[in-house]
Amino acid sequence: MPGRHSRSIATVCLSGDLTDKLEAAANIGFDGVEIFENDLLTFNGSPADVRKMAADLGLAITIFQPFRDFEAMPEPQRRRNLDRAERKFDVMQALGTDLVLVCSNVQEACMDDPARAAADLREMAERAAQRGLRVGFEALAWGRHTRRWHQAWDIVTRADHPALGLIVDSFHTLALKDDPSGLAALPGERIFFVQLADAPLYDMDVLQWSRHYRNFPGQGQLPISGFLRAVLASGYAGPLSLEIFNDEFRAAPVRQTARDGLRSLILAEAEAAPTLPAAALPPAPRMSGVEFLEFAVNDASRQQLGSFLGQLGFQRAGQHRSKAVELYRQGSVNLVLNSEPDSAAAGHFEMHGPSVCAMGFAVNDAAAAARRAEALLCASWNEKRGVGERPLPALRAPNGALVLLVEHHPGRPSLWEEDFHLLPTAPAAAPPLLGIDHVTQALAPGQMDGFVLFYRGVFGLEPEPQLDLPDPQGLVHSRALVNAAGTVRLPLNTSEARETATGRFISAAAGAGVHHIAFLAGDAAASVTGMSGRGAPLLPIPENYYDDLAARFGLEDAELAALQRLNLLYDQDQDGGGFVHAYTANFADRFFFEVVQRRGNYRQFGANNAAVRMAAQARFEARRRG
Ligand SMILES: O=C(O)c1ccc(O)c(O)c1
Numbered sequence: 001m002p003g004r005h006s007r008s009i010a011t012v013c014l015s016g017d018l019t020d021k022l023e024a025a026a027n028i029g030f031d032g033v034e035i036f037e038n039d040l041l042t043f044n045g046s047p048a049d050v051r052k053m054a055a056d057l058g059l060a061i062t063i064f065q066p067f068r069d070f071e072a073m074p075e076p077q078r079r080r081n082l083d084r085a086e087r088k089f090d091v092m093q094a095l096g097t098d099l100v101l102v103c104s105n106v107q108e109a110c111m112d113d114p115a116r117a118a119a120d121l122r123e124m125a126e127r128a129a130q131r132g133l134r135v136g137f138e139a140l141a142w143g144r145h146t147r148r149w150h151q152a153w154d155i156v157t158r159a160d161h162p163a164l165g166l167i168v169d170s171f172h173t174l175a176l177k178d179d180p181s182g183l184a185a186l187p188g189e190r191i192f193f194v195q196l197a198d199a200p201l202y203d204m205d206v207l208q209w210s211r212h213y214r215n216f217p218g219q220g221q222l223p224i225s226g227f228l229r230a231v232l233a234s235g236y237a238g239p240l241s242l243e244i245f246n247d248e249f250r251a252a253p254v255r256q257t258a259r260d261g262l263r264s265l266i267l268a269e270a271e272a273a274p275t276l277p278a279a280a281l282p283p284a285p286r287m288s289g290v291e292f293l294e295f296a297v298n299d300a301s302r303q304q305l306g307s308f309l310g311q312l313g314f315q316r317a318g319q320h321r322s323k324a325v326e327l328y329r330q331g332s333v334n335l336v337l338n339s340e341p342d343s344a345a346a347g348h349f350e351m352h353g354p355s356v357c358a359m360g361f362a363v364n365d366a367a368a369a370a371r372r373a374e375a376l377l378c379a380s381w382n383e384k385r386g387v388g389e390r391p392l393p394a395l396r397a398p399n400g401a402l403v404l405l406v407e408h409h410p411g412r413p414s415l416w417e418e419d420f421h422l423l424p425t426a427p428a429a430a431p432p433l434l435g436i437d438h439v440t441q442a443l444a445p446g447q448m449d450g451f452v453l454f455y456r457g458v459f460g461l462e463p464e465p466q467l468d469l470p471d472p473q474g475l476v477h478s479r480a481l482v483n484a485a486g487t488v489r490l491p492l493n494t495s496e497a498r499e500t501a502t503g504r505f506i507s508a509a510a511g512a513g514v515h516h517i518a519f520l521a522g523d524a525a526a527s528v529t530g531m532s533g534r535g536a537p538l539l540p541i542p543e544n545y546y547d548d549l550a551a552r553f554g555l556e557d558a559e560l561a562a563l564q565r566l567n568l569l570y571d572q573d574q575d576g577g578g579f580v581h582a583y584t585a586n587f588a589d590r591f592f593f594e595v596v597q598r599r600g601n602y603r604q605f606g607a608n609n610a611a612v613r614m615a616a617q618a619r620f621e622a623r624r625r626g
């Protein structure tokens with residue numbers, strides 16, 4: 001396709017054998033692959049077979065790599081390395097690729113002599129050129145002497161051979177906090193290849209960091225956009241290629257990783273070069289909140305969940321015009337119970353039992369959001385609907401649950417008025433809830449990065465740094481996606497430990513899903529008093545917690561006693577913002593609710609209380625199970 005960079009992925013990013021990797025890369029829409037030597041060595045077929053397989057799939061082989069420990073070695077190693085290069089040139093010609101990646105030498109014996117490095121690479125490039133091949137030189141962040149792109153560029157410049165160019169890799173540059181901006185001034189045609197990788201910010205040995213924790217652009221915390229902007233400003237016109245070494249990717253389903261990879265690359269291009277027509281994406285929607293949550297239920301669980309919601313102060317407020325779908329409401333919170341046969345909800349119920357099967361997001365432009373989602377490779381969904389009912393653009397989240405896009409237009413009938421028979425409701429007893437504060441999902445190990453990319457890419461939510469929360473049965477890793485206005489908050493939790501609440505959810509509910517729903521209250525104590533009066537099962541909090549709370553925040557005795565009486569937890573931030581919250585028991589051993597009140601500018605989720613809460617839940621649920 002003219003006007004855009006070809007999109008490539010290194011085989012090391014993907015699980016399976018070389019056949020699986022190439023098929024997944026081609027099917028999702030990559031233009032090319034980097035062949036990692038190890039994937040070739042372990043493949044049961046010749047390089048010519050790989051060439052044919054790639055060609056049949058319409059994939060270019062963008063590079064063959066890595067060629068290690070080449071430059072600036074003393075004799076006789078120098079000569080041996082040139083012989084080794086000739087043998088790899090044979091492989092490249094059989095593969096049908098013209099470019100090899102030489103990564104900077106890590107050997108103790110490597111000489112600190114850029115002139116020698118340049119002479120050696122010049123010799124290699126000259127031999128490559130005789131066969132119509134090219135050599136690219138990449139600085140590894142842990143190279144013996146060459147670690148930064150400008151050192152590699154200096155060597156390439158000294159070598160001064162048209163078949164030798166520079167290779168840059170965002171990880172090596174950004175991991176060393178090196179400045180990529182100078183890349184913009186390089187002649188673009190002297191950059192032979194560009195690799196992109198992100199990573200979470202870990203303070204650790206850079207080689208270990210690179211080999212185990214890289215992830216796709218947008219999944220980590222490195223400033224990829226600035227790097228890519230500098231590269232593109234040079235006039236570089238070659239492939240943009242993902243090169244991720246990651247323990248979880250090695251174990252993940254190959255198609256899912258390939259999809260995440262291409263999604264991240266499309267997004268990275270759009271963020272770095274929003275004015276290039278080829279990189280244009282419809283803008284991320286402005287989200288004003290979670291409009292509703294939809295539960296998949298059958299007849300029995302619909303009644304049970306309906307009465308649980310009744311204890312929480314919800315009223316049955318509507319009946320869908322054409323489907324077995326009920327609306328429960330309290331204040332501005334809408335919960336939908338769907339028991340319609342032959343629907344997405346019914347399919348979800350079969351797989352997962354009573355559970356959240358869809359989230360409705362209130363957005364400014366549903367059609368544009370749906371186009372953006374499609375451009376980012378999300379599967380769309382069209383639910384059947386009755387005559388006159390509102391079409392809701394819908395897409396599938398990575399776990400198959402639906403995200404429905406709802407617009408509000410002042411003066412026009414709401415979704416609820418259009419599609420439901422609204423029922424008369426009694427005036428609310430307690431001050432009603434103000435909205436859905438946050439929705440927490442439990443994910444299987446290895447799913448975090450993919451979910452982060454989905455919400456960040458499609459909806460423009462910002463990922464917060466990861467927190468580690470101690471459940472009595474193991475650690476839970478939590479990362480929240482939030483919007484700037486603070487009206488949408490989606491924490492994501494994973495746990496490798498199978499007996500944590502998160503681990504148990506994944507096994508009991510057969511996969512990722514909504515584990516907990518927090519309602520925003522203007523007065524948590526009043527809401528909880530009402531719930532408790534209607535017999536709602538609330539989570540008891542141990543006395544020790546309140547002793548510690550008194551010590552930590554110096555609360556008034558009366559305030560402390562009021563919190564304790566209602567099993568309310570409390571947290572406070574640096575600026576005196578406060579958080580008052582309480583939890584219900586689990587529903588059907590699957591999900592639970594929380595009531596939260598935010599004071600001042602408190603923006604977190606009470607992570608300081610997570611250990612106490614999770615221990616209380618483990619105790620309470622064990623007792624309920626008998
Ligand atoms: O970890 C490595 O050795 C390695 C090899 C080749 C690369 O392109 C790279 O970025 C890292």
Ligand SMILES: [Mg+2]
Pocket residue numbers: 138169195243
């Ligand atoms: Mg690299």
